[in-house]
Amino acid sequence: xxxxxxxxxxxxxxxxxxxxxxxxxxxxxxxxxxxxxxxxxxxxxxxxxxxxxxxxxxxxxxxxxxxxxxxxxxxxxxxxxxxxxxxxxxxxxxxxxxxxxxxxxxxxxxxxxxxxxxxxxxxxxxxxxxxxxxxxxxxxxxxxxxxxxxxxxxxxxxxxxxxxxxxxxxxxxxxxxxxxxxxxxxxxxxxxxxxxxxxxxxxxxxxxxxxxxxxxxxxxxxxxxxxxxxxxxxxxxxxxxxxxxxxxxxxxxxxxxxxxxxxxxxxxxxxxxxxxxxxxxxxxxxxxxxxxxxxxxxxxxxxxxxxxxxxxxxxxxxxxxxxxxxxxxxxxxxxxxxxxxxxxxxxxxxxxxxxxxxxxxxxxxxxxxxxxxxxxxxxxxxxxxxxxxxxxxxxxxxxxxxxxxxxxxxxxxxxxxxxxxxxxxxxxxxxxxxxxxxxxxxxxxxxxxxxxxxxxxxxxxxxxxxxxxxxxxxxxxxxxxxxxxxxxxxxxxxxxxxxxxxxxxxxxxxxxxxxxxxxxxxxxxxxxxxxxxxxxxxxxxxxxxxxxxxxxxx
Numbered sequence: 001x002x003x004x005x006x007x008x009x010x011x012x013x014x015x016x017x018x019x020x021x022x023x024x025x026x027x028x029x030x031x032x033x034x035x036x037x038x039x040x041x042x043x044x045x046x047x048x049x050x051x052x053x054x055x056x057x058x059x060x061x062x063x064x065x066x067x068x069x070x071x072x073x074x075x076x077x078x079x080x081x082x083x084x085x086x087x088x089x090x091x092x093x094x095x096x097x098x099x100x101x102x103x104x105x106x107x108x109x110x111x112x113x114x115x116x117x118x119x120x121x122x123x124x125x126x127x128x129x130x131x132x133x134x135x136x137x138x139x140x141x142x143x144x145x146x147x148x149x150x151x152x153x154x155x156x157x158x159x160x161x162x163x164x165x166x167x168x169x170x171x172x173x174x175x176x177x178x179x180x181x182x183x184x185x186x187x188x189x190x191x192x193x194x195x196x197x198x199x200x201x202x203x204x205x206x207x208x209x210x211x212x213x214x215x216x217x218x219x220x221x222x223x224x225x226x227x228x229x230x231x232x233x234x235x236x237x238x239x240x241x242x243x244x245x246x247x248x249x250x251x252x253x254x255x256x257x258x259x260x261x262x263x264x265x266x267x268x269x270x271x272x273x274x275x276x277x278x279x280x281x282x283x284x285x286x287x288x289x290x291x292x293x294x295x296x297x298x299x300x301x302x303x304x305x306x307x308x309x310x311x312x313x314x315x316x317x318x319x320x321x322x323x324x325x326x327x328x329x330x331x332x333x334x335x336x337x338x339x340x341x342x343x344x345x346x347x348x349x350x351x352x353x354x355x356x357x358x359x360x361x362x363x364x365x366x367x368x369x370x371x372x373x374x375x376x377x378x379x380x381x382x383x384x385x386x387x388x389x390x391x392x393x394x395x396x397x398x399x400x401x402x403x404x405x406x407x408x409x410x411x412x413x414x415x416x417x418x419x420x421x422x423x424x425x426x427x428x429x430x431x432x433x434x435x436x437x438x439x440x441x442x443x444x445x446x447x448x449x450x451x452x453x454x455x456x457x458x459x460x461x462x463x464x465x466x467x468x469x470x471x472x473x474x475x476x477x478x479x480x481x482x483x484x485x486x487x488x489x490x491x492x493x494x495x496x497x498x499x500x501x502x503x504x505x506x507x508x509x510x511x512x513x514x515x516x517x518x519x520x521x522x523x524x525x526x527x528x529x530x531x532x533x534x535x536x537x538x539x540x541x542x543x544x545x546x547x548x549x550x551x552x553x554x
Contacts, residue, residue: 008053012046016242019043020233027232040082043238047071050245059258063119067248070112074241077105081237099156103146103175110182111139113244117186120256142175190256205250213243278322290327298325310334373427377420388412408485410447415478418443422474426467431552434463437470441477441493448481454490461495461502464552468525473504473544475523480542484510504544513540
């Protein structure tokens, strides 16, 4: 327990003792003033000190916020009671409403204490079942029932002459039964989870607090003469509020609710060999074993580990309120290191051989893959390579013929380049985007215009198609281009959606009418594409009707 906490506990006890002394003095008419206001402020200060203490001790932020809310509710409860007796006691209407407000504070506080018990035995990261929040429905309903009592009179009988049990309606028993239910559930859940974790000694404190509350209640009801001065010094409102605080305090103190206290005992029993230092450089917890270290060394170890000696490293990390440090024992590591060094050279040689062998395998695999790709591309482009070789081997001397031959070579070269590019793109994905296919068509048309051919490209279709289909469409286009190249005056491409199909139309303006159906069908896939060929005067029309079923979702 830290000095600051001990000071808080002592100060709180003195405040409570002072409040009790004021109550007794007032009962003997020994005060020149009414002491209820002073008692309220003394207890309010106790509750605020407790809430601040819990904020520093409890690990879960949501639980700490709930404790703060409980302290505010208890202050509100006592404030309402003080206002009643100090200011509004002569107003029957005010007293009437204050009785209703009492139950708002009581029900809400008991509900929050019940929720506190749900965190017993849980770690700081473990959430409670969200179905427990359904208990807010009956709690809120009963609070609303009490606050609207003037409309129905089910909780308190709205008659001024009613006294004793006659002043309570049928819903009053329901409200008190619900409070007893939440209290019983709180005790059962706390006991059950503590017993499940075999923490029998820890449960003694919270159960003792509840037992003390029960004894006080019995003596209060019996109104025993020996209890007279206790009842005056600790009136029921203050005592019940203190019971709430003590019950929660006992859960945190015994670590039934996760808190950041008790680590010194834990570390002394563990094998972690850790220590803690506060912000002033004082060693709060010392490691079980290891060399003495200075505060400066602990601070420097936060950025990097420090070698204390040959076999010990010091590491440190900042925590809230100071630093945590620990030793790393390198004895076993150094012994193993010495053993490894003796066989290090042999292992290095073996590792170098293995690495060289693995690298050779990788390089061979890459070479084989490249050979497969090259062979596949050569197989598809063999006719174009042959034509290109023929052109370059017999370039004419005459300037016009020379330029025309080079333009033809460029057309073959762009097809070889673009087909290879599409082939490589489709190798791993097994699909091609129509935008890539269009780029191939467009580049061939660009070079075709160098030969004075009029070209046009209307392409309104996008998406992804099977790789074999994309490659075959480009190959079919090249067959058409090569067949009509020498008598070609214009070439138009239209690719659009037509009903349920995609329609690629290639219009060739030429003097020769050459049927290419057999050659084109050889390169097209057997399914998914229908090919037609039409001839008009000076025009050859070839259409590829592609089923949308062959489209692939991107």
